[in-house]
Structure formats: C-alpha cells, structure tokens
Amino acid sequence: MELKGIIPALLTPLTKEQKINEPVLRQLTSHLIESGVHGIFALGTNGEFHLFTKEEKLKIAQVIIDEVKGRIPVIIGTGGNSTEEVIELSKQMEDLGANALSVITPYFVTPTQEEVIVHFQRITEETSLPVLLYNIPSKTGMSLEPHTVAKLADVPNIVGIKDSSGSFENIKNYIHVTKDKDFSVFAGTDSLILKTLGAGGVGAVAATANMVPDIVVSIYTSWLKGFNNEAEEAQKKLQPLRDTFQYGTLPSALKKAVELYGIPVGPPKLPVSELSGEGLEKVKEMVAGYKKQNAL
Known part of the structure; x- marks a missing residue:
C-alpha cells in the first residue's frame, strides 16, 4: 500500500474512567474513512501513545485494524526510548496486521545522530513493514538532521518521514536530500500541508482531520487537480481550529473540539486534564464558527 495523501493523526477515544472506548474508536475510524482520508x-502524539501500556497499545491497534478491514493503510506508532522495546512492539504490531510503522526518535535521552541511525537500522532489521520516521523536536528534545534522513532513506524499508x-x-531540506531516493516526506504541521505538497512532499499526517476531515482532504484533492x-x-x-490548540495541554483542545463536533472521544489521558474555563469557551466559539459555515 502506497503511503500518500491525508492521513489523520488519530485521537484515542477514552471513557470517563480512562479506559479505551472501543465503540467510539470504531466510530471515529469509520467516519474518517467515509470522509475520504x-x-x-494511530498512536502518535495526538493519540497519546506515551501514556498507554503495551497491552493498551495492542488493543487500540487491534480495534483499528479490524475496523479498517484493509480499505486504507494503517500506520501504527511503535516508538519508544529503548531500541529493544521498539523492536518488540513493532513485531507485535506486524503480527496484528499493521500496514506500516511510525517510529518517533527517542525522547528524554538525547542520542547523537550516529546513535539514532543505529537505533532505526536495528529496528528495521527486525520487521518487514515499511517504517515512517517521525521528527518532533519540541516533544523529544532532538531533531533528525537532513544528512541523517538522507542516510536512513537508503535503508530499504524506511519509506518516509513525518516532520x-x-x-x-x-521539510524542504528533507525533500531536497531525498529527491533521488524512493522516500516520501509528510507534513506533520497542519499549517504547512499545501506548502509541503508544492515543494514535493506527498501529503500530511494531520491532527485537524479528526474534526474537519473533509476540509483537510480537499487541500490534497484540490492541489492534485491543479485547483x-x-x-x-x-x-x-484550518487556522481557527489550530489556533485553539494553545488553550490546553495537547491534545485536550482537539479532543474537546471533536467531542463538541459530535464524536464523543472523551477526556485526555491523565495527567492531562479536560479543557475548562476560558479555553473551553474559545473552543466552543470555534466549533460554532465552523458549524455556521456548514464546514462540519
């Protein structure tokens, strides 16, 4: 399965008791497929991957893979700090039927570029699945340098990067250093989707698609047609939605927005609190604005 286009960075629906909400996870997944993503x-930053146990991660992946039923590719985040831990989870996700893996750089520790190259090489040796690198320096404390990405792009099953x-x-540097390789660059910042496509990227892993998938998909489809x-x-x-992300710890604002829109994704995973006060009011105003424009 080719990885391209608009791929939502899926939220993980929870119950008020902080348990995985399987019916809503299925509902959200189906709704996004019907919207043309x-x-x-799954299990990226907005999916709160760092707050779930291995057993919970496997359950989340199992439900999504079952609901998708091969209609579109399912990319599962298996990143962690320990190379051994990532390998173990990656093998289990492969056994479950994931189509590709996303592996974030280690966090808390700050490996050198040479160390992180070995980390990714070891992981890819243990799985036959395509691997999408994931660069998010504001959360991990390290960034994959363009020369590192160029080197990793030569690893057969490393197929791209979410930046x-x-x-x-x-993003432009990543595209430039991999232009002669079979390697795809995805925008991971939703304000840069169109710019990334114009520069030679293949699409976006977009958190905003949880709430307004039709709008996000239309960026890609309009661009493809030359419109x-x-x-x-x-x-x-997308900007009014993105502007509300500042009002709570990630992903509390987006979860509240999606809930107000109509899919009851529930609270964030503790220690992140549900949105309240001024932030909640701002999100309510924003959702009302989209509804007024018939954008939802």
Whole structure:
C-alpha cells in the first residue's frame, strides 16, 4: 500500500474512567474513512501513545485494524526510548496486521545522530513493514538532521518521514536530500500541508482531520487537480481550529473540539486534564464558527 495523501493523526477515544472506548474508536475510524482520508496514523502524539501500556497499545491497534478491514493503510506508532522495546512492539504490531510503522526518535535521552541511525537500522532489521520516521523536536528534545534522513532513506524499508518541527525550511531540506531516493516526506504541521505538497512532499499526517476531515482532504484533492485557489482556501480554513490548540495541554483542545463536533472521544489521558474555563469557551466559539459555515 502506497503511503500518500491525508492521513489523520488519530485521537484515542477514552471513557470517563480512562479506559479505551472501543465503540467510539470504531466510530471515529469509520467516519474518517467515509470522509475520504488516505490512511490512518494511530498512536502518535495526538493519540497519546506515551501514556498507554503495551497491552493498551495492542488493543487500540487491534480495534483499528479490524475496523479498517484493509480499505486504507494503517500506520501504527511503535516508538519508544529503548531500541529493544521498539523492536518488540513493532513485531507485535506486524503480527496484528499493521500496514506500516511510525517510529518517533527517542525522547528524554538525547542520542547523537550516529546513535539514532543505529537505533532505526536495528529496528528495521527486525520487521518487514515499511517504517515512517517521525521528527518532533519540541516533544523529544532532538531533531533528525537532513544528512541523517538522507542516510536512513537508503535503508530499504524506511519509506518516509513525518516532520512536525513546524519548520518549512526543514521539510524542504528533507525533500531536497531525498529527491533521488524512493522516500516520501509528510507534513506533520497542519499549517504547512499545501506548502509541503508544492515543494514535493506527498501529503500530511494531520491532527485537524479528526474534526474537519473533509476540509483537510480537499487541500490534497484540490492541489492534485491543479485547483490552487481552492486548495489555498481549504488550507486557510484550518487556522481557527489550530489556533485553539494553545488553550490546553495537547491534545485536550482537539479532543474537546471533536467531542463538541459530535464524536464523543472523551477526556485526555491523565495527567492531562479536560479543557475548562476560558479555553473551553474559545473552543466552543470555534466549533460554532465552523458549524455556521456548514464546514462540519
């Protein structure tokens, strides 16, 4: 399965008791497929991967893979600090039927570029699945340098990267150093989707697609058809939603927005609290604005 287009960075629905909400996880997954997304990216940052046990991660993946039933690619995040831990989880996700893996750089520790190359090489030796690198320096404390990505792009089953650095310059550098390789660059910052496509990227792993998948998909489909004005308009429509992310610890604002929109994804995983006060009011205003425009 080719990885390209708009791939939502899936939220993980929870009950008030902090348990995985399987019916809503199925509901959200099906809704996104019906909205025309090109894949599912589960257990990423917005999926709160770092707060779940291995057993919970396997349960989440199992439910999504069962619900998707091969209709679109399912990419599962298996990243962690220990190389051994990532290998073990990656093998289990492969056994469950994942189509690809996303592996974030180690966090808390700050490995050198040489160390992180060995980390990814070891992981890919133990799985036959395609691997998407995941760069998000604001959360991990380290960034994959372009020369590192160029070297990793030569590893047969490392097929691309999701860049959430927020830097378009970084995305352009990744595209430049891998232009002669079979390697795909995805925007991981939703404000940069159209710019990334224009620079030679293949799509986006987009958190905003949890709430407004139709708008996010239309950026890609309009761009493909050469309708640049329509693509630009769709890109601009994401900003009010993105602007509310500042009002709570990730992903509390997005979870509340999706809940108000109509899919009861529930609270964030503790220690992150549900949105309240001014932040809640701002999100309510934002959702009402989208509804007024018939965007939902």
